[in-house]
Amino acid sequence: MDTSQLLKGVLDLAVLAVLRDEDGYGYDVLRRLRGGGIEEVGDASVYGTLRRLYKAGYLSSYVVPSDEGPHRKYYGLNDLGRARLVETEQAWRAFAETLDGILRKGKAA
Amino acid sequence: MDTSQLLKGVLDLAVLAVLRDEDGYGYDVLRRLRGGGIEEVGDASVYGTLRRLYKAGYLSSYVVPSDEGPHRKYYGLNDLGRARLVETEQAWRAFAETLDGILRKGKAA
DNA sequence: AGCACTATTGCGCATTACGCAGTACCGCGC
DNA sequence: GCGCGGTACTGCGTAATGCGCAATAGTGCT
Numbered sequence: 001m002d003t004s005q006l007l008k009g010v011l012d013l014a015v016l017a018v019l020r021d022e023d024g025y026g027y028d029v030l031r032r033l034r035g036g037g038i039e040e041v042g043d044a045s046v047y048g049t050l051r052r053l054y055k056a057g058y059l060s061s062y063v064v065p066s067d068e069g070p071h072r073k074y075y076g077l078n079d080l081g082r083a084r085l086v087e088t089e090q091a092w093r094a095f096a097e098t099l100d101g102i103l104r105k106g107k108a109a
Numbered sequence: 110m111d112t113s114q115l116l117k118g119v120l121d122l123a124v125l126a127v128l129r130d131e132d133g134y135g136y137d138v139l140r141r142l143r144g145g146g147i148e149e150v151g152d153a154s155v156y157g158t159l160r161r162l163y164k165a166g167y168l169s170s171y172v173v174p175s176d177e178g179p180h181r182k183y184y185g186l187n188d189l190g191r192a193r194l195v196e197t198e199q200a201w202r203a204f205a206e207t208l209d210g211i212l213r214k215g216k217a218a
Numbered sequence: 219a220g221c222a223c224t225a226t227t228g229c230g231c232a233t234t235a236c237g238c239a240g241t242a243c244c245g246c247g248c
Numbered sequence: 249g250c251g252c253g254g255t256a257c258t259g260c261g262t263a264a265t266g267c268g269c270a271a272t273a274g275t276g277c278t
Contacts, residue, residue, distance in 0.1 A: 026225070042268070072225070098146035101145060105126075152256090156256090175244090
């Protein structure tokens with residue numbers, strides 16, 4: 001049940017996806033992912049991914065002070081990020097289909 | 110296009126799947142995977158995965174001398190391996206569906 | 219004051235796929 | 249018979265990435 005290994009290489013995609021329609025800060029992205037069904041994701045993984053994607057130039061970032069707690073570092077998709085999202089999503093779908101083909105092969109035997 | 114990261118945690122599943130109907134040796138498993146569409150997989154990854162799965166108790170193994178080359182180390186699924194295959198496949202499908210849900214969310218907006 | 223929740227950062231670790239070198243065995247052409 | 253390409257496996261070191269845990273810090277409740 002090591003879901004963590006399935007996440008590898010896909011967390012980027014998931015994070016980009018939940019930021020597609022609205023900017024979000026780390027803790028919020030974490031909640032969106034968990035709310036979306038990826039319950040097991042660790043907080044450090046999300047923060048790490050956000051920093052990595054930002055460093056890679058896919059995200060813009062700005063800090064907003066909050067009334068109800070510490071400051072929040074918001075992230076949002078820029079053009080590169082949107083292109084990356086499309087690209088990664090396609091790669092994912094193609095790969096999923098390939099694997100599905102392998103899984104089905106001979107299953108009727 | 111870093112497909113290698115998508116492979117993480119899924120190569121186990123793919124290897125178990127191609128061994129489902131027939132035992133195979135490393136080099137052969139490699140060809141089955143590539144033939145199945147995972148072209149980019151490295152040989153060392155496959156050999157490593159086979160060893161890992163064997164060590165974990167999912168595979169049985171026997172060596173067969175070959176007329177046309179070096180000996181071949183065959184691997185086959187045992188009961189634990191078959192159970193693992195079912196389990197991993199379910200985990201994969203569930204996860205793929207979850208991710209799909211996240212990708213679709215808000216896409217109509 | 220202490221605790222829980224929100225929010226972020228950093229460190230070190232485990233897993234795992236990969237490249238590359240090395241070993242070895244075969245058959246073919248020269 | 250010697251090298252060469254294809255078959256077949258092993259081992260080593262590396263890179264990517266998700267995770268646990270500790271630390272920091274602000275807010276509000278008791």
